[in-house]
Amino acid sequence: MTAARRATIEFLLDNLVWLMLIVVLIVFSLTVPHFFQFGIFTNILEQSTFVGVMAIGLAIVIISGNLDLSVESTAALSAMVTGLLFATQGIGLGLTLDPAWLLLPVSLGIAMLVGALIGFINGFFVVRVGMAAFIVTLASFIWVRGLVVAISGGRSAQRLPDAIRVVGTEDILGIPLLAWISIACFVIFSILMAKTPFGRYITLVGGNAEATYRAGINSNRILWSSFVVAGLLAGVAGWLLAIRTSGATANLGTGMLFNAFAAVVIGGISLKGGIGKLPGVYAGVLLLYSIHTAINLMGLPAHYTQVILGGLVLAAVLLDTLKLRLREKLL
Amino acid sequence: MTRLARTLIGAAFASAALVSPIWAQDKGTIYYMVPTLLDEFQTESVNAIESFLAQVGYETVTLNADNKTDIQQSQMNDTVLLNPEAIVIAPVDFNALAPSIEEAREAGIPVMIFDRQITSTEVDFTSVAGTVEIGHVAAGEIQRLLEEKNGSVSGKVLQVLGDPGDPYTLDIQKGFEERMADHPEVEIISLPALQWEASNAGSIVSDQLLANPDIDLIFVHAAHLAVAAVASLESAGKEPGDVMLVSSNGAPVGLDLIRQGWQQVEVEQPLYAQAAAIAMFADKVVNGEEIEPGSYDVLGLEAELTIEEWGPNLKIPGAAITSENVDEPRFWGNLTPPSDPIEPVE
Incomplete structure (x- = not known):
């Protein structure tokens, strides 16, 4: 096999998820009524924002060789704290700042702080105490959601002020601001993972923690920071979610963990750690939400929606497995 | 901070309105199986049922099933062993709870259905608006x-x-x-x-x-x-x-x-009336007394009680809220619990 041919095949396999996305979009455009229009594509971008941002953090933790099942609940907590402090109706306290634009950075900062704190706690138990990440983050998944119910009393906070809502209502070049934020997050963290020591260490730790430690890298600190980053990004996802829905309910974000995991796996991140790139995760998220949107537009009977969604996710993961086999065979 | 103060004071008043004197709680314990606390209707139903049952002399213990049928079934099984005066249940799944209800009734514990109707097995009382x-x-x-x-x-x-x-x-x-x-x-x-x-x-x-x-x-x-x-x-x-x-x-x-x-x-869904009806009929259900069909006044709403195959069934009509009547305190969404005490049905 020539070097050029080999490079082409490698490029295609590395970006198979993007090809899958393009094929799916073409098929849906041809077969699903009303699918092929600019507004639907921007809807897909916008709707994939929350799981997308959440999936970046999840992917980083998985690349580092761990798991974080708490991102969904962490996002819900950040959303509820945002709603509780700044929403003007329901249980919202309607805090105001002068000038009003300060609400935007302050609310984002608080949401990130809440998320980072949960990530820090997860990291503490995994790295310092030596507990299994699966158990620690499963516990966090439960207690953090419980905390959401506790601080809200099961009630909802509604109507965020315009100074915050602007993120959910404005667009740039016809693409919603929310979508730009998720694109920016993917660009920043893709560069961070590919071009900085932090990103390389995360991948190294996930590939072989022992060897990384022997190479003089503080693998514990790297692992711990991966949990903090995942929590922080979940906090951002929750903040965006609160903006999208103009408030927060106690069950906000329920089910997003499944979508985030599916996107990460479809995106080519190995659950064993050490392998994967973030752009693929973004393609995975877009693929998932293309499917969601097509189902919405097809108006399928309610009972079959989950069956179809699960089946399509399985098909996507199956294709990814075939890709790995093909790579082994050809390269 | 004025808003914060108002909110806290309002919450304190609402809590006070729903709190009942401890001396009233001397007829025993009733368990309330709430399907979830992730929605405002169910959250407020806990406050209302606990408050109204206390007004007629019962202490209420609430168990949350987190929207999981298997958890609610386990809660039913555990509660039967505690031999409460009665169980009030808003089932997660309308039919899957039927065997657990039958088990409770066989053990001599009356079962009342709140909000989510079960028609596949006999129960002691049902209070619903009707989905x-x-x-x-x-x-x-x-x-x-x-x-x-x-x-x-x-x-x-x-x-x-x-x-x-x-x-x-x-x-x-x-x-x-x-x-x-x-x-x-x-x-x-x-x-x-x-x-x-x-x-x-x-x-x-x-x-x-x-x-x-x-x-x-x-x-x-x-x-x-x-x-x-x-x-x-x-x-x-x-x-x-x-x-x-x-x-x-x-x-x-x-x-x-x-x-x-x-x-x-x-x-x-007339939450307060549905919850009040549970309290109004609690004595009759606990004591195994006959419940008469007919019209009943429940918090000012005319409710119709019929005897169905599954037992006494009180249906309280749901109301349409529009901009014309949105501020009326009778709607539970205004979070103004009724001030008149609940009186048991004689």
Whole structure:
């Protein structure tokens, strides 16, 4: 096999998820009524924002060789704290700042702080105490959601002020601001993972923690920071979610963990750690939400929606497995 | 901070209104099986049932099933061993709980059904608004709104269900579509918001506004979904009234949306009356006394008690809340618990 041919095949396999996305979009455009229009594509971008941002953090933790099942609940907590402090109706306290634009950075900062704190706690138990990440983050998944119910009393906070809502209502070049934020997050963290020591260490730790430690890298600190980053990004996802829905309910974000995991796996991140790139995760998220949107537009009977969604996710993961086999065979 | 102070004071008053004297709690313990605490109706039902049962002399212990049938079944099994005076249950699944209910009744523990009707097995008392009937009321209001807008009962309605695995939403859909079947010129597009999650409802509305820009009205099966629907309408550049909105369950957020002009009708489940009825009939149920069919006044609402195959069944009519009556304190969404004490039925 020539070097050029080999490079082409490698490029295609590395970006198979993007090809899958393009094929799916073409098929849906041809077969699903009303699918092929600019507004639907921007809807897909916008709707994939929350799981997308959440999936970046999840992917980083998985690349580092761990798991974080708490991102969904962490996002819900950040959303509820945002709603509780700044929403003007329901249980919202309607805090105001002068000038009003300060609400935007302050609310984002608080949401990130809440998320980072949960990530820090997860990291503490995994790295310092030596507990299994699966158990620690499963516990966090439960207690953090419980905390959401506790601080809200099961009630909802509604109507965020315009100074915050602007993120959910404005667009740039016809693409919603929310979508730009998720694109920016993917660009920043893709560069961070590919071009900085932090990103390389995360991948190294996930590939072989022992060897990384022997190479003089503080693998514990790297692992711990991966949990903090995942929590922080979940906090951002929750903040965006609160903006999208103009408030927060106690069950906000329920089910997003499944979508985030599916996107990460479809995106080519190995659950064993050490392998994967973030752009693929973004393609995975877009693929998932293309499917969601097509189902919405097809108006399928309610009972079959989950069956179809699960089946399509399985098909996507199956294709990814075939890709790995093909790579082994050809390269 | 004024708002914070107001909120705290308001919460204190609401708590005080729902707290009853400890001396009244001397008739024993009743367990309340609440299906979830992730929605405002259920959260307020806990406050109301605990408060009203205390007023007639019972202490209430509430167990939350987190929307999981298996957990509720386990809770029933455990509670039977504790031999309470009675069990009040709002089942997660309308039929899956039947064996557990039969087991409790065989053990001599009366079972009362709250809000979510079970007809597949005998129970000691049922207090419901009727989920199918909520669909009927919504259909009537939607027909009225469409006629006012289009001159006839015609147009396009987007129906956003809750989770498709929840019989509650399927019953509302059934009732709604039963009544709309007489109007084939109304096109109904039905889609589920998986797990009752608000952003799922928002996504459905965003997509459907593009696919069907001529949607006249959106009917969502819970008020918290209406908030996400409004956020999507706002993002799409719509103004209040451009697309009509109808919701059900009567939660505070739905009432707020009516006041803002985004929502036209909220179909209320009369939570306080349903809970008050449980307390009114508790003595008769606990003592195994006969319950007479007929009309009963429950917090000012005329409720009809019938003896059905599954036992005494009290149906309290749901109300349509509009901008005309949204501020009336009788609606639970205004979170003003009734001030008059609950009196047991003689």
